Amino acid sequence: MITFDNCGIYCAQAGIYIDPWKPVAKAIITHAHSDHARAGMGAYMAHEQAVPVMKFRLGDDINVQGLSYNEEVIINGVRISLHPAGHIWGSAQVRLEYKGEVWVVSGDYKLQQDGISTPFEPVKCHSFITESTFGLPVYQFPDVDEVHADINTWWQKNKAEDKNSVLFAYALGKAQRVIQHLDSSIGQIYTHGAIDNINKIYESTVGVLPGTKRIDQSVNRKEIKGAMIIAPPSAMDTPWLRTLQPYRSGICSGWMQLRGTRRRRGTDRGFILSDHADWPQLNTAVQETGAQNVYVTHGYKSIYSRWLQTNYGLNATEVETLYTGEALDDNLDKPGDESVQ
Amino acid sequence: MKAFSELFTNIDETTSTNEKIDALVAYFAKADPQDAIWCVALLSGRRPKRTVKTNELWEWSGELSGLPVWLQAESYHIVGDLAETISLILPKNTSTNDYALHEIIETIAELANKDEPQRKEYITGMWQQLDQQELFVFNKLITGGFRVGVSDKIIIKALAKHYHIDENIVAHRLTGSWEARNNTLTSLLSSESSATDISKPYPFYLAYPLEVAPAELGAVDEWFIERKYDGIRGQVIVRDNTLFAWSRGEDLLTEKFVEFKDLVQSLPNGTVIDGEMLPMKDGAYLPFHVMQTRIGRKNVTKKALQEAPLVMVCYDLLEHNGTDIRHLSLAERRKMLEDLLNAVKTIQPELPLHISPLVNCTTWDEVTAERLRSREYNCEGLMLKRKTSEYKTGRRRGDWWKWKVDPLSIDGVLIYAQRGRGRRADLYTDYTFGVWDGDTLVPFCKAYSGLTDKEMAEADAWIKKHTLEKFGPVRTVTPELVFEIGFEGINPSPRHKSGVALRFPRILRWRKDKATADANTKEDLLTLLKIYTTGTGT
Numbered sequence: 001m002i003t004f005d006n007c008g009i010y011c012a013q014a015g016i017y018i019d020p021w022k023p024v025a026k027a028i029i030t031h032a033h034s035d036h037a038r039a040g041m042g043a044y045m046a047h048e049q050a051v052p053v054m055k056f057r058l059g060d061d062i063n064v065q066g067l068s069y070n071e072e073v074i075i076n077g078v079r080i081s082l083h084p085a086g087h088i089w090g091s092a093q094v095r096l097e098y099k100g101e102v103w104v105v106s107g108d109y110k111l112q113q114d115g116i117s118t119p120f121e122p123v124k125c126h127s128f129i130t131e132s133t134f135g136l137p138v139y140q141f142p143d144v145d146e147v148h149a150d151i152n153t154w155w156q157k158n159k160a161e162d163k164n165s166v167l168f169a170y171a172l173g174k175a176q177r178v179i180q181h182l183d184s185s186i187g188q189i190y191t192h193g194a195i196d197n198i199n200k201i202y203e204s205t206v207g208v209l210p211g212t213k214r215i216d217q218s219v220n221r222k223e224i225k226g227a228m229i230i231a232p233p234s235a236m237d238t239p240w241l242r243t244l245q246p247y248r249s250g251i252c253s254g255w256m257q258l259r260g261t262r263r264r265r266g267t268d269r270g271f272i273l274s275d276h277a278d279w280p281q282l283n284t285a286v287q288e289t290g291a292q293n294v295y296v297t298h299g300y301k302s303i304y305s306r307w308l309q310t311n312y313g314l315n316a317t318e319v320e321t322l323y324t325g326e327a328l329d330d331n332l333d334k335p336g337d338e339s340v341q
Numbered sequence: 342m343k344a345f346s347e348l349f350t351n352i353d354e355t356t357s358t359n360e361k362i363d364a365l366v367a368y369f370a371k372a373d374p375q376d377a378i379w380c381v382a383l384l385s386g387r388r389p390k391r392t393v394k395t396n397e398l399w400e401w402s403g404e405l406s407g408l409p410v411w412l413q414a415e416s417y418h419i420v421g422d423l424a425e426t427i428s429l430i431l432p433k434n435t436s437t438n439d440y441a442l443h444e445i446i447e448t449i450a451e452l453a454n455k456d457e458p459q460r461k462e463y464i465t466g467m468w469q470q471l472d473q474q475e476l477f478v479f480n481k482l483i484t485g486g487f488r489v490g491v492s493d494k495i496i497i498k499a500l501a502k503h504y505h506i507d508e509n510i511v512a513h514r515l516t517g518s519w520e521a522r523n524n525t526l527t528s529l530l531s532s533e534s535s536a537t538d539i540s541k542p543y544p545f546y547l548a549y550p551l552e553v554a555p556a557e558l559g560a561v562d563e564w565f566i567e568r569k570y571d572g573i574r575g576q577v578i579v580r581d582n583t584l585f586a587w588s589r590g591e592d593l594l595t596e597k598f599v600e601f602k603d604l605v606q607s608l609p610n611g612t613v614i615d616g617e618m619l620p621m622k623d624g625a626y627l628p629f630h631v632m633q634t635r636i637g638r639k640n641v642t643k644k645a646l647q648e649a650p651l652v653m654v655c656y657d658l659l660e661h662n663g664t665d666i667r668h669l670s671l672a673e674r675r676k677m678l679e680d681l682l683n684a685v686k687t688i689q690p691e692l693p694l695h696i697s698p699l700v701n702c703t704t705w706d707e708v709t710a711e712r713l714r715s716r717e718y719n720c721e722g723l724m725l726k727r728k729t730s731e732y733k734t735g736r737r738r739g740d741w742w743k744w745k746v747d748p749l750s751i752d753g754v755l756i757y758a759q760r761g762r763g764r765r766a767d768l769y770t771d772y773t774f775g776v777w778d779g780d781t782l783v784p785f786c787k788a789y790s791g792l793t794d795k796e797m798a799e800a801d802a803w804i805k806k807h808t809l810e811k812f813g814p815v816r817t818v819t820p821e822l823v824f825e826i827g828f829e830g831i832n833p834s835p836r837h838k839s840g841v842a843l844r845f846p847r848i849l850r851w852r853k854d855k856a857t858a859d860a861n862t863k864e865d866l867l868t869l870l871k872i873y874t875t876g877t878g879t
Binding site: 136137138139140257258259260261262263264266268269300303306307310311 | 353354355356406408409411412415416419420421422425426429430433477490761762765766767768794
């Protein structure tokens, strides 16, 4: 029912691709991150919360149909529905059913609750396509509440030393999640323009965030003191950033679990906070689907497939894709990519 | 343990020297005195003996985590650190039990005399109590090697700040061999203990590489120019009719370096000489690979003694007739050193002590020319020392400079890559390079450093996309990338396919402008070997 070809994950019966990386006629998009939602598709289908971001990033004129979770669309006998993936707001797993056979394409997902995204829901299926970004037992993330508290403590400490706190986070997803849990009684939260653009879409689509100020020409840099600034990783080492001195910088990523990555991160602090599933979450997710066939994509895929085969007796297969998972830098492949391409 | 673990976290989380010093000072202020001295011992590389085998650690952590051996191994390859990997895969604990650092270290030491079940009981018992950061520190205590970005300088500054003692004095009192067990910092840093420890060397004065054109250093005649010998920097001490030979790494080498044993009769008590220990035969200093035959071995064979007889090239006199003379000018110290050596060698001409000859130059152009001749003497370059300089502590700018010759270089093709350790963990940063031997590439060296972080990430991504085969942690890659490899020396080596072993190989440049066909050949290496090993007696 589902095949993998050089354009992406394909359902021939419905004539539709999921997260294709080359232009195709019809595409279902699991979420609006750029390695999953690419330009040039004839028609798009995605969760309704993802639609405004896709229009913002891919163009207002794209042909896109928004679906709510659990809403069913039938194409040439294939029943298609979206289910919460918990990765970012508007992220979905795609369930496809044809003649009693069920596949789930999960895109990127996490089981942790971030207070922003609709929590992940397990979907029973015969075949499950999973990412494996953190598919190694050394990735067992700390409690999210503790990390949020650490971020606020760090901000407070920097403020006490008259320093700004700059946190690098993806504009879509991570930024809203981080802002949601900041304690705005500590001080003012500022945003980089790229973050503010997405925040505005979030607020008009999903809900309210703590008050933030966009750093634009009207803001006098001297008034930014002891503040929290949320910026995309691409703002590292830019003149823009230097205007915010003195500051301490931090980055939120699952890769911060490892001391080596922490030490070469190029920022003062690394917080272990990810929108991807860690080892226990991956294992829980796979088991809860009840799937016998598991296709493992981007991440430690050879190791994770072997684990699924030997530990759970599943038919696990590695699949090459062009998804990149969680990157520390906008320009680089993520450090853990196991792929032999 | 919680306090030490917190210290470790605080140090690890900052790159600022001042914040590291502050963290240490805060720790010294509140730590148990017996823990504090262990902290200094561990951070300055005085680690306790290993008493638990790596295999046992894998076996026991496998039992607790329920992970198969292959998965532990994969995890280890990616994390790049045994202690960290185990701390990450063990089940999480919530216990609040705290143990004194020194008690833990002493208990681990005692495991040497315990049988396997007892060792297992203790280690796994602790593994089920400590929190994740403590687990990491605990595993480091078992496996040794505390690398946390704290230099001796930082420790010295922190101790000086906490105890209000001059940094130079702290540095001196921390040198040599001392026991952390049943000891405290207060007693180690007190003047009484220093006075009674007759083995104590002085902290070495080290030079920075020359950063400017030599002409900017002023008049040539204000400087002593010496050759930079390629052996082991060390101090020879005679006090109380006892001899001590220390390396710069503060290993006591008296037993291994038997050639020096007669010095105890020749040199007056209260003598400390700084110099380079290296092998010399038929009037010529031998290259470092010959020296290596003397360092590694516990028992020195007759053969080794004949083939690599050691001498000391004497640079400086630090203690004379029991008086610390480091504050005198180098010109004065050198005069006293010359007089001393002349006196003892008149009686015993065969004594293995040679004054480091001055390279007499009247212009900087002559100095520049002499530097280029360094390899003829099996030397690494020149040392420039201001005649008025006192003997300082640690690496300092201003009065002493090292001016090494440019490295030799050769273009090699990247053929294997392996994941790095520590800061480079989970990145393919350890490379093996090949040179052409006809149509095939033969490996000739490994290099780990020389690329910027950005280049490392770029090479890592490239390697993952151009892997031909995987052998455990090693990948064979498409031979496509050419790198310029720099090295300090070249020596014959029957163990290597290329027939040579390089000294200090590192990557000088990523030659993106070169194709693999432009890389050097095995012939080129052998030619270099011929040029640079003539006249050294090997």
